[in-house]
Amino acid sequence: MRFVYCHNVKLTAVISCSINSFECARCRAYCKRFRNNLSFRMWGHSFFETASRLFHQRSSLSKIFIVVTVSGGGLATFHETKPVHTVYADSAQEAETSKKKKVVVLGTGWAGVSFLKNLRSSSYDVEVVSPKNYFMFTPLLPSVTCGTVEARSIVEPIRKITDKKGLDVEFREAECYRIDPKNKKVLCRSTQHSNLGLKEAEFSVDYDYLIVAMGAKTNTFNTPGVEQYAHFLKGIEDAVRIRQTVIDCFERASLPSVSEEEKKKLLSFVCVGGGPAGVEFAAELHDFVKEDLAKLYPSVIEYVKITVIEASDHILNMFDKRITSFAEGKFFRDGIDVKTGSLVVKLTDKEVSAKDRDTGKISNIPYGMVLWATGIGPRPEIIDFMKQIGQTNRRVLATDEWLRVEGCDSVYALGDCATVNQRRVVDDIVSIFQKADKDNSGTLSLEEFQEVMEDLMVRYPQLSLHLKSKHMRNIDELLENSWKNPKDEIDIETFKAALSQADSQMKNLPATAQVAAQQGAYLADCFNRMEECEKYPEGPLKFRDVGRHRFQPFRYKHFGMFAPLGGEQTAAHLPGDWVSIGHSTQWLWYSVYASKLVSWRTRVLVVSDWGRRSIFGRDSSRI
Amino acid sequence: MRFVYCHNVKLTAVISCSINSFECARCRAYCKRFRNNLSFRMWGHSFFETASRLFHQRSSLSKIFIVVTVSGGGLATFHETKPVHTVYADSAQEAETSKKKKVVVLGTGWAGVSFLKNLRSSSYDVEVVSPKNYFMFTPLLPSVTCGTVEARSIVEPIRKITDKKGLDVEFREAECYRIDPKNKKVLCRSTQHSNLGLKEAEFSVDYDYLIVAMGAKTNTFNTPGVEQYAHFLKGIEDAVRIRQTVIDCFERASLPSVSEEEKKKLLSFVCVGGGPAGVEFAAELHDFVKEDLAKLYPSVIEYVKITVIEASDHILNMFDKRITSFAEGKFFRDGIDVKTGSLVVKLTDKEVSAKDRDTGKISNIPYGMVLWATGIGPRPEIIDFMKQIGQTNRRVLATDEWLRVEGCDSVYALGDCATVNQRRVVDDIVSIFQKADKDNSGTLSLEEFQEVMEDLMVRYPQLSLHLKSKHMRNIDELLENSWKNPKDEIDIETFKAALSQADSQMKNLPATAQVAAQQGAYLADCFNRMEECEKYPEGPLKFRDVGRHRFQPFRYKHFGMFAPLGGEQTAAHLPGDWVSIGHSTQWLWYSVYASKLVSWRTRVLVVSDWGRRSIFGRDSSRI
Incomplete structure (x- = not known):
C-alpha cells in the first residue's frame, strides 16, 4: 500500500475510493494518477470502462455490482453508484444543445x-482530411514488397474505422496544402482529379481544434539522383511498385539478348539505410529469392546480389549490440553484403556511388533496383506552417x-510530423523554487518541497529517469x-x-508507429x-503560471521493438x-502484429496470408 | 452396342480392344474415334491416361490390371500389356537423340x-513469349473490378504452370511485334524497360512450329473518344484501375465543394455493351454500391446511377430468351437503367452520346466512369501477319x-486471335463424290457411300447437325x-x-475461354x-488429296454459359x-469456377475471397 497526500493529510487505500467521491479537484487528479500508476490503466481501465459502459446502458444491473480484483496484493472494491461515463454523457447532452466544436x-x-x-x-464535429482513404499498418509494409503479405490485407478504410455510433465524423479524401492558423482554417485540394480527368477541386475547412498528423517524407539529404532513381517505402503504392520492379528485373x-554483365546489374538490389525498414526489406527480399524465385528463374539466380549500405558503423544501431x-x-x-561506414553520395x-567514411574512397555499385530507407524529413506543408x-x-x-x-493556439501535432519539446x-x-517557496522565505523546507514533489515528477519526466x-x-x-x-x-543554488x-x-521520442x-x-x-478537466x-x-494544467502531460511507454531478419x-x-x-x-x-492490426478483417487476412505463403509460397505474377 | 466397319467387316465390341491391337492405321483411328464417341474422352480417357501413367511409372503393378467399368450398359475391360504412353516415351527417347523441334x-x-x-x-523445346508472366482466370475479372475477388487470387505465374518434369519450357516476358513466317521467326521486344528506366531490348526467336495465341483487343468500332476516355476490361490492370476509379468517383x-449536378455526373456509371462482361460488371457494381458503399458514403448514395447501353434489342442476346x-x-x-437499341456514337x-436505333434521337448521358465492353477486334500484330x-x-x-x-506452314492459331474456317x-x-466413287463409274452405290460415310461425318461436322x-x-x-x-x-446432282x-x-465458334x-x-x-500420327x-x-489427315479435326464441345446477375x-x-x-x-x-481455376493456390484464394466478402464485405480502400 502506498501513501499519498491530500490537503496535507495522508490518504490510504485510495484505490477503494471512487474518483467522484473527492470534492477537491486536486485529490481527484491524485486519485486518478494513483490508480494509473498501479497499472490499472493497461487492463483495469479498459475493463472498468467496458463494464461501466455496459452498466450504464443496462442500468438495472448497476444496482449490485461488486468486482473483486486481486491487484498488487490488495483488495479493490468498485462501488460507484454513478458510473464515470455519466460525466461524459451529461456533458455530451449539454454540448448538443450548444454548437459543437469542430475538430479537423x-x-x-x-x-x-x-x-x-x-x-x-460526441461533443465534436470531426472532419478528417487525408489523401489516403485508408489506414495502413506500416510495420508490415516491407512484407508487402515481396508478397509475404498482400497490400490489401494491411489496409482498412477510414470510413469503416470512424463508423461509430454517436460520433459525427466526415472524411474528405484530399490533401491539405496549407494550414492557415490565423483564420483557423486549412486549405485542401482533391487527389482524384488526375485519374478522373477532371480539374483540381479546392476547398477550405474551418476548425476550432486542428490535429496535424500528416506524417513525414523520406529524407534524401539532397543526394543527387535519389528522387529520380530510387524507390521509397512510405506507402502501399511504393511497396507494390517495388514488388513489380523486383519481378521486372528477373x-x-x-x-x-541480355549480356552477363547486364544480368549482374539487373539482379543487384541495393538498400540504402540499415535501419529496421531497410534491414527488413533486405531480409524479405533474400527469403523471396531463396524460397520462391530460385525455383522459377534457375538460369539467372546465380547473379542475384543484395547490398545494404549504412552510413554508421553498424546496421540496426538503435537496437542492442x-x-x-x-x-x-x-x-x-x-x-547479403553489408557495407557499413559508407555514405551514398550520388x-x-x-x-x-558510396563513399567510405574512413578512406574517402568512392565505390560504384551497379544496380537493378535501389531502395532508399534512410530516415524522415518534414513535408513541405509542415515547413510552410512552421514558417507561419x-x-x-x-x-x-x-x-x-x-x-x-x-x-499556435488550438493546434495539436502528433506522429512523425512533430516532436515533443520537453522543458528543461x-x-x-527559478519558477519552481518560487512556487514551492510558499512562505516566500527565499529558502525551501522539506515540507514545502514535498508539496510540489509529485507535480515536479509529472511535469519533468527526466527527474524519474535521473532517480532511476x-x-x-x-x-x-x-x-x-x-x-x-x-x-x-x-x-x-543547492536546489x-x-x-x-x-x-x-x-x-x-523515436519516430515510430508506437x-x-x-x-x-x-x-x-x-x-x-475536455470539459470535465476544464472544470x-x-x-x-x-x-x-497560476493553477494547474488541465491534463497530465503525454508520457511515452516503450513496449519494445522488433527487427525481422528473414528465415x-x-x-x-x-x-x-x-x-x-x-x-x-x-x-x-x-502474435503481436496480428493482435495489433486495426480490424478483424485485416487480422484474418494477414494471418491467412502468412498461412498461404507457407503453403504455396509467394506469388511472382507481375501485377 | 454400335457396329463399325473395318476392311468391310463389321466389328463389334471395339471398346474391349486395345488401340494397338489393330495393325491397320484406319482401324486404329476408328477404334479411337469410337471410344471417344462413347464419351470415354471426358472421364475415361483422362482416367485411363492417369492410370496408364501410374502403371508405366510403377511397372511392377502393370502385370495384373483389370479395370471393370460399367459404361453404356456394356462391360469394358482394359488389358493393355503395353501402355499407350509407351509410344510417346519411345518417340521421346528417339527425339532426344536427334535435335528437338522448337515450338514457340x-x-x-x-x-x-x-x-x-x-x-x-518431351520431344520439343518450348519457348513462350508473352507480355504477361502470368495466366489470368478471365471469367472472374468482373469480380475483381469491385473487390469481390482480389486480383492476385485469379492469376498464376506461367513459370509455375510450365514447371513440369521432363519438359523444356523457357518463358520470355516480352511482346511479339512481328511474325516473320518466311524466315520462321518472331521478333520480340521487352516490356519491362519503361519501369526499369532502361532501353527497349529486342530479340528474335526461331521456330519450327509457331502457336499464335495472342488474344484480341477490345473493338471500339472507331467510336470517337473511346480510346481516350473509356475503361476496358481485358487485363488485371484494367480491373484494378476500374476499382480505383469507382472509389475515386465516390x-x-x-x-x-462539389455541386449536386457534379455529384450526379460523378456517380453515373455507364457500361457500353450488354454482353456477359458488361452485364456482370453492372451487377457487381450494383452489389458493391448496395452492400458496401451505401453504408460508407450515405450522403451521396442517392446520386448513384448505373446504365447499361446495348445496341441490339436485348442484353445477353447470345443467351436463351x-x-x-x-x-x-x-x-x-x-x-439499373438498361438502354437497348442504343448505339454509342461519341x-x-x-x-x-447514344443514338436511338429507331428514332435516331441522340441522348447524352453524363458519366463518372464508362466501361467499354462491346466485343473484340484483331490486334495490330495479327493484322500485320494476315497481310504477310x-x-x-x-x-x-x-x-x-x-x-x-x-x-502458312507450321503456324497454328487459337483462341480469340483466330477463327476456324470450316469447309463447306x-x-x-465434286471431290467427295470422286473419292467415294471407287470404280470411277460416275455414280455412287450405297456400299461406296458407306465406306466414306464416317469420314464425311468427321470432316464436315455440319452434317451431324443437319441430321439432328x-x-x-x-x-x-x-x-x-x-x-x-x-x-x-x-x-x-442427287448427291x-x-x-x-x-x-x-x-x-x-464464339470467342470464349471455353x-x-x-x-x-x-x-x-x-x-x-505428332510422330505417332505421322506414321x-x-x-x-x-x-x-490422297491419304488421310494425321489428326481428327478440332471439335468444340459446349458445356454451357453462365451470366451472374448480382444479388x-x-x-x-x-x-x-x-x-x-x-x-x-x-x-x-x-463450384464450376472454383474447380476450373488453374491451381490449388488460386482455388484456395478465390474461395477464401468469397468467404471474406460474405463476412467482412468488400474493401473500399483506394489502393
Missing part, C-alpha cells in the same frame, strides 16, 4: 487513426508535452543531505545543483474529457533491456 | 496456357479445322430414297442436292502424338437447351 484531423496514419479510434465524446534478366551483431552475422551467412541511372508560426529554426514541428504546437528543469528552476539512474526511490533523496534536520532549509543534472536524461499511436490515444482521451484540472501544477528469425529488444532472437521471437512477432 | 507459343491466355498444361511430350463526390428477360427484369427492379470527357500471308480480306486470322493458319460441303462435293435437325440417325438416310434397291446408284443443305448449319481452352488442349494432344494417321480421309443470383444456359436461374445456380457457378 489532417492525416490517417497511426497518430490520426489512433485519435479517431479512441475518440468517444524477367528482363531472363531475356535472351547483441541484436546488431546477430543481424550482421546472419546477413553475412545469407550472402545515384545515376546505372550505379550507386515562427518555428523557422527547427527541423521538425515542435509541440509541448500536451502535444500543442508551440506558438534548469530553464524553469541514481538508484533512488524518491526525489527528496536527491536533497536528503540538506534536510538532515526537519527544520533545515535550502537555498536556490539548482541537485535538480538540473536530471536534464541529461532528456531524450527525443509513439504516434500512443500520442493519438492520449489526445483522444484529453478530448474525451477539474488533473495535470501538474503550472510552475511558471523465420526475428530479433526483439524488449523493455527492461531484454533481448530475444530466433524462431520463437518470430512467433512473438506474429 | 505466343501468348499466355486460355489457349496458350491450355496448350502448355496439356503438353506432355470520394470526389463526397468533397464539400428466358435468361434475357429475367436479367432485364432483375436489372429493372435493381434500378464519348467526350463528360458525356456518352495474304489473308487481307478477313477480319480475323483464319485457320483450318486442325487450327493451322491458312496459307458444297465446295468439296432432320431427326435422322445416319447420313445414308438423307439419300435413302435413292437406294431403295441395293443395286441403285446415284449421280452427282449434291442431298448434302449441300447441311452447310446452313455452319456456325462460327473454346480457347479446348483448342489449346486439342493442339497439345496433337503435338503429344499412323487417325484423321478422316482427305477428299481433295447471389446467376443464370446458366446449359447444353441441351437447359436454363437454370437463381440462387442455386449461383452455387453451381461457385
Whole structure:
C-alpha cells in the first residue's frame, strides 16, 4: 500500500475510493494518477470502462455490482453508484444543445487513426482530411514488397474505422496544402482529379481544434539522383511498385539478348539505410529469392546480389549490440553484403556511388533496383506552417508535452510530423523554487518541497529517469543531505545543483508507429474529457503560471521493438533491456502484429496470408 | 452396342480392344474415334491416361490390371500389356537423340496456357513469349473490378504452370511485334524497360512450329473518344484501375465543394455493351454500391446511377430468351437503367452520346466512369501477319479445322486471335463424290457411300447437325430414297442436292475461354502424338488429296454459359437447351469456377475471397 497526500493529510487505500467521491479537484487528479500508476490503466481501465459502459446502458444491473480484483496484493472494491461515463454523457447532452466544436484531423496514419479510434465524446464535429482513404499498418509494409503479405490485407478504410455510433465524423479524401492558423482554417485540394480527368477541386475547412498528423517524407539529404532513381517505402503504392520492379528485373534478366554483365546489374538490389525498414526489406527480399524465385528463374539466380549500405558503423544501431551483431552475422551467412561506414553520395541511372567514411574512397555499385530507407524529413506543408508560426529554426514541428504546437493556439501535432519539446528543469528552476517557496522565505523546507514533489515528477519526466539512474526511490533523496534536520532549509543554488543534472536524461521520442499511436490515444482521451478537466484540472501544477494544467502531460511507454531478419528469425529488444532472437521471437512477432492490426478483417487476412505463403509460397505474377 | 466397319467387316465390341491391337492405321483411328464417341474422352480417357501413367511409372503393378467399368450398359475391360504412353516415351527417347523441334507459343491466355498444361511430350523445346508472366482466370475479372475477388487470387505465374518434369519450357516476358513466317521467326521486344528506366531490348526467336495465341483487343468500332476516355476490361490492370476509379468517383463526390449536378455526373456509371462482361460488371457494381458503399458514403448514395447501353434489342442476346428477360427484369427492379437499341456514337470527357436505333434521337448521358465492353477486334500484330500471308480480306486470322493458319506452314492459331474456317460441303462435293466413287463409274452405290460415310461425318461436322435437325440417325438416310434397291446408284446432282443443305448449319465458334481452352488442349494432344500420327494417321480421309489427315479435326464441345446477375443470383444456359436461374445456380457457378481455376493456390484464394466478402464485405480502400 502506498501513501499519498491530500490537503496535507495522508490518504490510504485510495484505490477503494471512487474518483467522484473527492470534492477537491486536486485529490481527484491524485486519485486518478494513483490508480494509473498501479497499472490499472493497461487492463483495469479498459475493463472498468467496458463494464461501466455496459452498466450504464443496462442500468438495472448497476444496482449490485461488486468486482473483486486481486491487484498488487490488495483488495479493490468498485462501488460507484454513478458510473464515470455519466460525466461524459451529461456533458455530451449539454454540448448538443450548444454548437459543437469542430475538430479537423489532417492525416490517417497511426497518430490520426489512433485519435479517431479512441475518440468517444460526441461533443465534436470531426472532419478528417487525408489523401489516403485508408489506414495502413506500416510495420508490415516491407512484407508487402515481396508478397509475404498482400497490400490489401494491411489496409482498412477510414470510413469503416470512424463508423461509430454517436460520433459525427466526415472524411474528405484530399490533401491539405496549407494550414492557415490565423483564420483557423486549412486549405485542401482533391487527389482524384488526375485519374478522373477532371480539374483540381479546392476547398477550405474551418476548425476550432486542428490535429496535424500528416506524417513525414523520406529524407534524401539532397543526394543527387535519389528522387529520380530510387524507390521509397512510405506507402502501399511504393511497396507494390517495388514488388513489380523486383519481378521486372528477373524477367528482363531472363531475356535472351541480355549480356552477363547486364544480368549482374539487373539482379543487384541495393538498400540504402540499415535501419529496421531497410534491414527488413533486405531480409524479405533474400527469403523471396531463396524460397520462391530460385525455383522459377534457375538460369539467372546465380547473379542475384543484395547490398545494404549504412552510413554508421553498424546496421540496426538503435537496437542492442547483441541484436546488431546477430543481424550482421546472419546477413553475412545469407550472402547479403553489408557495407557499413559508407555514405551514398550520388545515384545515376546505372550505379550507386558510396563513399567510405574512413578512406574517402568512392565505390560504384551497379544496380537493378535501389531502395532508399534512410530516415524522415518534414513535408513541405509542415515547413510552410512552421514558417507561419515562427518555428523557422527547427527541423521538425515542435509541440509541448500536451502535444500543442508551440506558438499556435488550438493546434495539436502528433506522429512523425512533430516532436515533443520537453522543458528543461534548469530553464524553469527559478519558477519552481518560487512556487514551492510558499512562505516566500527565499529558502525551501522539506515540507514545502514535498508539496510540489509529485507535480515536479509529472511535469519533468527526466527527474524519474535521473532517480532511476541514481538508484533512488524518491526525489527528496536527491536533497536528503540538506534536510538532515526537519527544520533545515535550502537555498536556490543547492536546489539548482541537485535538480538540473536530471536534464541529461532528456531524450527525443523515436519516430515510430508506437509513439504516434500512443500520442493519438492520449489526445483522444484529453478530448474525451475536455470539459470535465476544464472544470477539474488533473495535470501538474503550472510552475511558471497560476493553477494547474488541465491534463497530465503525454508520457511515452516503450513496449519494445522488433527487427525481422528473414528465415523465420526475428530479433526483439524488449523493455527492461531484454533481448530475444530466433524462431520463437518470430512467433512473438506474429502474435503481436496480428493482435495489433486495426480490424478483424485485416487480422484474418494477414494471418491467412502468412498461412498461404507457407503453403504455396509467394506469388511472382507481375501485377 | 454400335457396329463399325473395318476392311468391310463389321466389328463389334471395339471398346474391349486395345488401340494397338489393330495393325491397320484406319482401324486404329476408328477404334479411337469410337471410344471417344462413347464419351470415354471426358472421364475415361483422362482416367485411363492417369492410370496408364501410374502403371508405366510403377511397372511392377502393370502385370495384373483389370479395370471393370460399367459404361453404356456394356462391360469394358482394359488389358493393355503395353501402355499407350509407351509410344510417346519411345518417340521421346528417339527425339532426344536427334535435335528437338522448337515450338514457340505466343501468348499466355486460355489457349496458350491450355496448350502448355496439356503438353506432355518431351520431344520439343518450348519457348513462350508473352507480355504477361502470368495466366489470368478471365471469367472472374468482373469480380475483381469491385473487390469481390482480389486480383492476385485469379492469376498464376506461367513459370509455375510450365514447371513440369521432363519438359523444356523457357518463358520470355516480352511482346511479339512481328511474325516473320518466311524466315520462321518472331521478333520480340521487352516490356519491362519503361519501369526499369532502361532501353527497349529486342530479340528474335526461331521456330519450327509457331502457336499464335495472342488474344484480341477490345473493338471500339472507331467510336470517337473511346480510346481516350473509356475503361476496358481485358487485363488485371484494367480491373484494378476500374476499382480505383469507382472509389475515386465516390470520394470526389463526397468533397464539400462539389455541386449536386457534379455529384450526379460523378456517380453515373455507364457500361457500353450488354454482353456477359458488361452485364456482370453492372451487377457487381450494383452489389458493391448496395452492400458496401451505401453504408460508407450515405450522403451521396442517392446520386448513384448505373446504365447499361446495348445496341441490339436485348442484353445477353447470345443467351436463351428466358435468361434475357429475367436479367432485364432483375436489372429493372435493381434500378439499373438498361438502354437497348442504343448505339454509342461519341464519348467526350463528360458525356456518352447514344443514338436511338429507331428514332435516331441522340441522348447524352453524363458519366463518372464508362466501361467499354462491346466485343473484340484483331490486334495490330495479327493484322500485320494476315497481310504477310495474304489473308487481307478477313477480319480475323483464319485457320483450318486442325487450327493451322491458312496459307502458312507450321503456324497454328487459337483462341480469340483466330477463327476456324470450316469447309463447306458444297465446295468439296465434286471431290467427295470422286473419292467415294471407287470404280470411277460416275455414280455412287450405297456400299461406296458407306465406306466414306464416317469420314464425311468427321470432316464436315455440319452434317451431324443437319441430321439432328432432320431427326435422322445416319447420313445414308438423307439419300435413302435413292437406294431403295441395293443395286441403285446415284449421280452427282442427287448427291449434291442431298448434302449441300447441311452447310446452313455452319456456325462460327464464339470467342470464349471455353473454346480457347479446348483448342489449346486439342493442339497439345496433337503435338503429344505428332510422330505417332505421322506414321499412323487417325484423321478422316482427305477428299481433295490422297491419304488421310494425321489428326481428327478440332471439335468444340459446349458445356454451357453462365451470366451472374448480382444479388447471389446467376443464370446458366446449359447444353441441351437447359436454363437454370437463381440462387442455386449461383452455387453451381461457385463450384464450376472454383474447380476450373488453374491451381490449388488460386482455388484456395478465390474461395477464401468469397468467404471474406460474405463476412467482412468488400474493401473500399483506394489502393
